[in-house]
Amino acid sequence: MRVLLSTYGTRGDVEPLVALAVRLRELGVRVRMCAPPDDEFAERLAGLGVELVPVGPPVRALMRGTTLPSAADLARYRTEMVGTQFDAFPAAAAGCDGLVAAGLAQIAARSVAEAAGIRYVYASYAAVHLPSPHHAPPPRPGWPAPEANDNRTLWEADAQHVDAQFGETLNSHRASLRLPPVDNVRDHVLTDRPWLAADPVLGPWRETPGLDVTQTGAWGLPDERPLPADLEAFLDAGAPPVYVGFGSMRPSEDIADRAVEVILAQGHRVLVSRGWADLDLVDGRDDCFAVGEVNHQRLFGRMAAVVHHGGAGTTVTAARAGVPQVVVPLQLSDNPYWAGRVADLDIGVALDGPTATGELLELAFKTALAPGTRARARALGSRIRTDGAAVAARLLCDALR
CATH class of the missing domain: 3.40.50.2000 (Glycogen Phosphorylase B;)
Known part of the structure; x- marks a missing residue:
């Protein structure tokens, strides 16, 4: 059994998937990971024997300034990343039985999994990234802040912003794969059965119609390194x-x-x-x-x-x-x-x-x-769990079998 894991972002985005990779390997699963090409990520994965498929530019270089790039630059980065993913993901997914993507930026992942006929799982590290009337959407840099006050309207506006940014590009690539178009990019990426890799005491999920969320607990590994x-x-x-x-x-x-x-x-x-x-x-x-x-x-x-x-x-x-x-x-x-x-x-x-x-x-x-x-x-x-990655690994193996 082989699984492809994919994310793009800083260490906080990569480390949870590293933990899942380790727990999957303990169950006999072969793992490769799409992640930024930063040296620290490459060294981390190499030390664990996990194959890295570098995707996108180094993240550390993008984080040099104390201010975010302009809205126009962010829009360009996001569109370019979709193309980069569609270029890299098909080969990375070859021979895999499942694909786990973490983060809304993984726009191409579900389409590539669909074309390859393999199982797709979306994972979020915080409940706030999943649409619910119980909370507002998170801040999305480069997109205008909606003026509404009720959460449902805010989430509707959020979906419209995601469609405006990614809809045309995504559906163009889907057409090249002979896949039908999608009319709600955000919910297409999230699916209606996402996983929530967050501690249920610290960041619980509140039941929301239309979403069947599996909360596994946060994904992490014990760290035994001594202090200097x-x-x-x-x-x-x-x-x-x-x-x-x-x-x-x-x-x-x-x-x-x-x-x-x-x-x-x-x-x-x-x-x-x-x-x-x-x-x-x-x-x-x-x-x-x-x-x-x-x-x-x-x-x-x-x-x-x-x-x-x-x-x-x-x-x-x-x-x-x-x-x-x-x-x-x-x-x-x-x-x-x-x-x-x-x-x-x-x-x-x-x-x-x-x-x-x-x-x-x-x-x-x-x-x-x-x-x-x-x-x-x-x-x-004393109430925080430590087994989230192990729980997720077992769930994934059971689903793939």
């Missing part, structure tokens, strides 16, 4: 610090500096993750420390709080560690959704965005570090 010796020395030298990091995202230039200043002013030590934004500290203080790529599963349990951008992976890792969170979401994808979940569960604080003032940051840290917040975060951490 210099980081261990910093952690041992004082009270638990506050972590500040934005992963693959590039926040506004001064949000990290303002956060560090406020944390230090409240008497806490700070650990800054450089991330793709290459954040660093320049004052040389012994109560600050900067790190590169480290094991967050081992690290977060030793933090007083975790400040981050609201990525699905960071949110669930911090929640599992039982540590309070301060989420400074970029207005992008599922970041605001996860910020809202942290606030709703009362395990931390969600700020409106990266322009938060020093006063708001000060209040946020005081709230997050309060004993009650810490107690709630610890209690919730």
Whole structure:
């Protein structure tokens, strides 16, 4: 049995599929993965013995700026990506029994699976990406924000935007494969039976007519890597610090500096993750420390709080560690959704965005570090599941058999 996995995006998009790949291989399934050609993804997959089919331009290069590309450039990138997928996916799917795609950007995946006569599964990492009257669509960069207030109307407008962006291009490629046209691109990609790879405590799905969602739990792997010796020395030298990091995202230039200043002013030590934004500290203080790529599963349990951008992976890792969170979401994808979940569960604080003032940051840290917040975060951490990728792998194997 062979399965093709496909996604495009930052590490937060790739790592969950890596976890699924590992669990599938444990069940004897051969796996290849379509993913961006960034060196770190290629090395990660090579180390696990998973075949990489590089698709699209390197993501890290696209994330260099602190602002998003223009609407026109985004539209061009999206259209070009559809063509790139239709060029790459048929050969990648050859000999496969199933195709699992993660992310709405996988416009070509279902059509290629349909043409090859193999099973297709769409997976989302957050409930907010699936249409439901219980929540509004996530922010979609480059598309105008609808003025409606009710969620049903917002989702209808969202489908219209997706059709306007991809409809003509998708149906042109489908015609070349002798497939019939589709009249709702978004719902075609999602299907009416998508999988939700999110923790049911942290990000539950609320029943919605027309969608039969299978929630597997978040997809991740245990990380046994030790922390670097210099980081261990910093952690041992004082009270638990506050972590500040934005992963693959590039926040506004001064949000990290303002956060560090406020944390230090409240008497806490700070650990800054450089991330793709290459954040660093320049004052040389012994109560600050900067790190590169480290094991967050081992690290977060030793933090007083975790400040981050609201990525699905960071949110669930911090929640599992039982540590309070301060989420400074970029207005992008599922970041605001996860910020809202942290606030709703009362395990931390969600700020409106990266322009938060020093006063708001000060209040946020005081709230997050309060004993009650810490107690709630610890209690919730014990309820977070760790078997989502294994559950999904078993489901897929059963379906393919």
